[in-house]
Amino acid sequence: KAGVTQTPRYLIKTRGQQVTLSCSPISGHRSVSWYQQTPGQGLQFLFEYFSETQRNKGNFPGRFSGRQFSNSRSEMNVSTLELGDSALYLCASSDTSGNTIYFGEGSWLTVV
């Protein structure tokens, strides 16, 4: 069974640009959540989607958004990039019950 797959793995963007990251959850998992990891703030929850609906959102500005498709695949978007958005963005999936949450390898975003 394939794990959580994230693309792209690495990318470099310029301040002011926008970026879209993609996540394919484990087959059969309907819950997809996103996290930001930085050396200073650690792992922080961004938002969680279930059946194409955002169920919860962390404490991030509106520049961070996401969506989920009918096949449970998810994308997150960051608009008007700032230097501080440089981070590892992690996607995680879990089954309907919310049990055991599995992470992908992440997308490394560098904003210059």
Add this chain to the structure above:
Amino acid sequence: GESVGLHLPTLSVQEGDNSIINCAYSNSASDYFIWYKQESGKGPQFIIDIRSNMDKRQGQRVTVLLNKTVKHLSLQIAATQPGDSAVYFCAENSGGGADGLTFGKGTHLIIQP
């Protein structure tokens, strides 16, 4: 302050010894706890989890202990191997998945030969 934290940022152990990584949490409503291992350049890897109705759970070479009285969680790794070198995070989930995991800062486990 953060809800979940680890006592030590770095733990150095001899290969073959047992390792104990500790974590304190503050949300008494948390009902599910997970330990993750993160190697350099990779995403967090699930190790073991425990629900609040349990005190202990064992996996392969790993044991998680939960003390709800003092809100303390620990991960024990038996016969530590070089491949165990990583950053270990404890995480709590009080919302059944919907509210997201709250992570501690992590403990970097270093294995001495």
